[in-house]
Amino acid sequence: MVADAHHLGHAIDISSTSPTPFWRLVRVELRKSYDTRAGFWLLAVIGLIVLAAEIIVLAVVTTQDESIALGDFVAVAAFLTSFLLPVLGIMVLTTEWSQRTAMVTFALEPRRPLVIAAKALVGVLLTLATVAVSIVIGAVCNALYGVIEGSADWTFGWSDFWAFLLTQVLAMLGGFALAALLLNTPAAIVVFFVYKWVLPGLFELGAQLVGWFGDLRPWLDFQSAQNAIWEWSSSGEDWANLVVSGVVWLGLPLAFGIWRVLRAEVK
Amino acid sequence: MSTPTAAASVPTLDVSGTAPTPFSRLVTTELRKTWDTRAGSWLLISTAALTGLVMVIQLIVAVAQDLELTYNDFLTSTNFSIALLLPVIGILLLTSEWSQRTAMVTFSLEPRRPRVIAAKLAVGVALAVVAVVVALVLALVCNLVYGALSDFAVEWDVSVLQTLSFVLFQVVGMLTGFAFAALLLSSPAAIVLFMVYSFVLPTIFGIGAALIGWFEDLQPWIDFADAQTPLIDASMTGEDWAQFAVSGFIWLVIPLAIGLWRVLRAEVK
Amino acid sequence: MITVEGLTRKYGSFTAVDNVSFVCQPGRVTGFLGPNGAGKTTTMRVMVGLTPPTSGRATIGGHLYQHIPNPGRHVGVLLDASAQHGGRTGREVLEIGARTMGLPSSRVDEMLEMVSLTSGEAKRRLRNYSLGMKQRLGIAHALLGDPSVLILDEPANGLDPAGIRWMRGLLKGYAERGGTVLLSSHLLHEVEQIADEMILIGNGRIVAQGDKKTLLAGDATTASTLVTALDNQVLADALAAKGIAVTGAGEGLRVDAATVDVGRVAAENAIVLTDLRAAEGGLEDLFLALTAETQREAVV
Ligand SMILES: Nc1ncnc2c1ncn2[C@@H]1O[C@H](COP(=O)(O)OP(=O)(O)OP(=O)(O)O)[C@@H](O)[C@H]1O
Numbered sequence: 010m011v012a013d014a015h016h017l018g019h020a021i022d023i024s025s026t027s028p029t030p031f032w033r034l035v036r037v038e039l040r041k042s043y044d045t046r047a048g049f050w051l052l053a054v055i056g057l058i059v060l061a062a063e064i065i066v067l068a069v070v071t072t073q074d075e076s077i078a079l080g081d082f083v084a085v086a087a088f089l090t091s092f093l094l095p096v097l098g099i100m101v102l103t104t105e106w107s108q109r110t111a112m113v114t115f116a117l118e119p120r121r122p123l124v125i126a127a128k129a130l131v132g133v134l135l136t137l138a139t140v141a142v143s144i145v146i147g148a149v150c151n152a153l154y155g156v157i158e159g160s161a162d163w164t165f166g167w168s169d170f171w172a173f174l175l176t177q178v179l180a181m182l183g184g185f186a187l188a189a190l191l192l193n194t195p196a197a198i199v200v201f202f203v204y205k206w207v208l209p210g211l212f213e214l215g216a217q218l219v220g221w222f223g224d225l226r227p228w229l230d231f232q233s234a235q236n237a238i239w240e241w242s243s244s245g246e247d248w249a250n251l252v253v254s255g256v257v258w259l260g261l262p263l264a265f266g267i268w269r270v271l272r273a274e275v276k
Numbered sequence: 277m278s279t280p281t282a283a284a285s286v287p288t289l290d291v292s293g294t295a296p297t298p299f300s301r302l303v304t305t306e307l308r309k310t311w312d313t314r315a316g317s318w319l320l321i322s323t324a325a326l327t328g329l330v331m332v333i334q335l336i337v338a339v340a341q342d343l344e345l346t347y348n349d350f351l352t353s354t355n356f357s358i359a360l361l362l363p364v365i366g367i368l369l370l371t372s373e374w375s376q377r378t379a380m381v382t383f384s385l386e387p388r389r390p391r392v393i394a395a396k397l398a399v400g401v402a403l404a405v406v407a408v409v410v411a412l413v414l415a416l417v418c419n420l421v422y423g424a425l426s427d428f429a430v431e432w433d434v435s436v437l438q439t440l441s442f443v444l445f446q447v448v449g450m451l452t453g454f455a456f457a458a459l460l461l462s463s464p465a466a467i468v469l470f471m472v473y474s475f476v477l478p479t480i481f482g483i484g485a486a487l488i489g490w491f492e493d494l495q496p497w498i499d500f501a502d503a504q505t506p507l508i509d510a511s512m513t514g515e516d517w518a519q520f521a522v523s524g525f526i527w528l529v530i531p532l533a534i535g536l537w538r539v540l541r542a543e544v545k
Numbered sequence: 546m547i548t549v550e551g552l553t554r555k556y557g558s559f560t561a562v563d564n565v566s567f568v569c570q571p572g573r574v575t576g577f578l579g580p581n582g583a584g585k586t587t588t589m590r591v592m593v594g595l596t597p598p599t600s601g602r603a604t605i606g607g608h609l610y611q612h613i614p615n616p617g618r619h620v621g622v623l624l625d626a627s628a629q630h631g632g633r634t635g636r637e638v639l640e641i642g643a644r645t646m647g648l649p650s651s652r653v654d655e656m657l658e659m660v661s662l663t664s665g666e667a668k669r670r671l672r673n674y675s676l677g678m679k680q681r682l683g684i685a686h687a688l689l690g691d692p693s694v695l696i697l698d699e700p701a702n703g704l705d706p707a708g709i710r711w712m713r714g715l716l717k718g719y720a721e722r723g724g725t726v727l728l729s730s731h732l733l734h735e736v737e738q739i740a741d742e743m744i745l746i747g748n749g750r751i752v753a754q755g756d757k758k759t760l761l762a763g764d765a766t767t768a769s770t771l772v773t774a775l776d777n778q779v780l781a782d783a784l785a786a787k788g789i790a791v792t793g794a795g796e797g798l799r800v801d802a803a804t805v806d807v808g809r810v811a812a813e814n815a816i817v818l819t820d821l822r823a824a825e826g827g828l829e830d831l832f833l834a835l836t837a838e839t840q841r842e843a844v845v
């Protein structure tokens with residue numbers, strides 16, 4: 010052994026070690042998203058809130074004799090997950106910093122962009138799972154509605170499905186981008202809710218008061234721009250608005266955040 | 277060799293000469309803890325900066341577009357700044373002891389935990405009052421500048437009652453954050469709950485009230501955010517106060533009580 | 546000064562501390578030893594009221610910790626030096642402690658000097674502290690209120706050799722002036738040099754306690770001696786004749802018997818000894834023997 014080591018001139022033989030494959034990183038990151046109590050409860054709470062909301066909706070419409078379609082159930086779920094999924098997107102990234110696990114993570118995989126990409130992908134996978142669960146819950150509630158009221162309305166087109174999916178992924182990525190930018194859980198959550206609930210009001214106000222801002226607004230307002238997805242708009246300008254505002258709210262923070270993570274001293 | 281049976285001969289600690297830590301000292305150290313970290317000082321600075329920024333933007337737009345504004349309009353703009361960030365300050369005041377694990381040291385220096393919590397609460401209220409004073413001064417300056425630059429006459433629609441309700445409004449906001457924090461002892465969870473409470477819940481309450489008859493009658497008694505709105509323009513009536521008290525009991529007192537009970541019993545790790 | 550009576554702490558069905566009783570006297574340094582997970586930290590946390598006991602109690606100077614006014618002035622506590630806000634500077638950490646206790650800022654400077662943290666280091670944030678620097682700061686924090694009782698969980702953790710020697714002197718001096726010191730550690734060699742009394746704990750139960758001499762002498766089966774004679778072979782034969790096991794060790798012999806027995810054999814046989822001492826690791830052997838059932842690794 011000793012002689013061998015001398016013979017090799019103390020070089021480490023890495024020829025037979027393959028780099029960590031990306032899918033393994035994704036699997037590990039996926040596991041990290043639910044193996045802590047905080048992570049598990051975040052996922053559980055998302056599911057429970059959607060379930061509770063759908064049951065309340067079902068109870069209200071049946072007692073009030075209102076009519077409802079599957080699409081409406083899904084819309085309720087979409088409303089709730091649109092602010093819960095971004096929190097998920099935020100926590101996927103920031104817990105590495107707040108819990109200081111980034112030290113271990115980046116020591117085991119120094120190619121940091123791959124780690125970030127794996128985390129983003131995990132966020133997308135969890136979003137898909139949430140969408141699937143929401144649709145299943147919605148369908149069950151709709152079926153129950155049919156049983157109670159005699160007939161159910163199953164209006165829910167493929168375009169609605171894709172729009173639901175896409176907007177939820179964008180929402181999750183919005184949180185992820187802010188998290189990458191700020192690397193701090195409370196700050197990212199506060200900024201996200203300001204972006205989500207305060208900014209539209211300010212945009213509206215600004216557009217009413219200042220003429221030129223009204224013209225600029227569609228290019229900045231990522232949330233209204235997403236209506237193009239729900240309506241499958243045929244106007245090219247709508248989609249251009251979506252892309253430009255998406256670059257502003259997703260592309261820039263993400264790019265700056267990744268640049269920061271790559272250079273950051275991990276403590 | 278010492279044996280546990282020799283308890284009688286064990287010397288006791290003479291504590292007769294030590295005064296217990298006075299409450300005022302707990303408050304001053306807790307106050308210090310709010311700004312002596314980078315995260316803490318930035319939170320305070322950004323709160324003040326945002327308050328000023330929103331007012332200045334409001335001022336610029338008003339002057340440029342020839343809008344008529346009053347002192348109160350400037351004050352109301354704090355809905356976008358301190359009304360949003362004070363509760364976050366209230367939350368982090370408490371949860372950072374847990375996330376940063378400093379609770380271990382804090383509670384070993386003052387094991388009477390309710391006093392520590394009370395000191396934090398006092399600091400929160402003090403910060404809320406300071407924030408209000410800053411907002412009042414900023415609004416005053418903005419209104420003066422507005423008077424100088426615009427064609428409209430400066431209007432000082434200000435009263436003592438109004439100012440007091442404004443203070444109460446902000447203090448209650450801070451306390452709500454604090455109560456949520458005590459309940460959950462986790463910054464992200466408490467912040468999300470607070471944001472849901474202030475942005476999402478009103479919408480849901482609105483829909484519920486529109487759909488269900490009896491819920492419309494119930495809503496004012498359980499919607500704390502709604503119950504506070506008359507505070508902003510000091511138009512609280514007797515029934516408003518009753519609704520404020522009932523909904524406040526639900527959203528403020530109950531979480532705070534459960535939270536305190538939890539903190540007092542918690543094993544601090 | 547510290548009295549622990551029938552202390553038990555359960556986590557669900559798991560008993561972390563099981564009916565533990567002991568006393569730490571003033572003027573003595575008490576070492577608290579045991580394998581990983583034995584329950585040392587949990588016992589200390591109960592002492593300072595951070596963990597509620599399931600049954601039993603711990604008092605300090607006759608008081609429950611919760612009943613001591615301004616406890617920082619009486620009891621110095623160091624449980625986990627890294628349990629501090631990463632964003633605070635070292636100086637600020639002490640400043641906050643001093644203010645809570647009602648001490649002047651000058652005390653902070655004294656303490657920083659005492660633990661050899663320079664003013665430049667004291668201005669850094671805790672996040673950027675090295676392991677040993679955090680530990681020094683934690684010791685400074687425990688000593689801040691000039692307490693008469695010290696409760697330290699692995700205080701030597703991360704300290705450099707000079708730091709360990711400094712701490713040894715510090716704690717000895719503390720006890721000599723009448724202070725009570727309880728410290729846990731895995732560095733048996735260290736504890737052997739500092740501690741006057743020892744408490745050994747395994748799986749939450751006390752397996753032995755008493756002063757060092759009694760403990761080491763009382764456990765003759767594990768006593769071991771290093772001896773060198775002018776003629777080692779003669780000594781080895783004489784010992785073997787008495788049925789005492791002997792092995793070669795460097796210049797001399799390693800004997801599985803107490804020094805007094807080896808000396809007696811030498812005297813009886815008129816053998817000249819050039820060196821006779823208890824083998825190092827006397828405490829180590831004792832520790833491993835007493836905690837054998839509770840060790841993670843099989844003891845060979
Ligand atoms: N909150 C808890 N829930 C469950 N088990 C716990 C909890 N806290 C401590 N324990 C367990 O109690 C046991 C004693 O832990 P403790 O920290 O007191 O050990 P220790 O003697 O200090 O060990 P070490 O020498 O490694 O520091 C361990 O098995 C630990 O896992």
Ligand SMILES: [Mg+2]
Pocket residue numbers: 585586587698
């Ligand atoms: Mg321990």
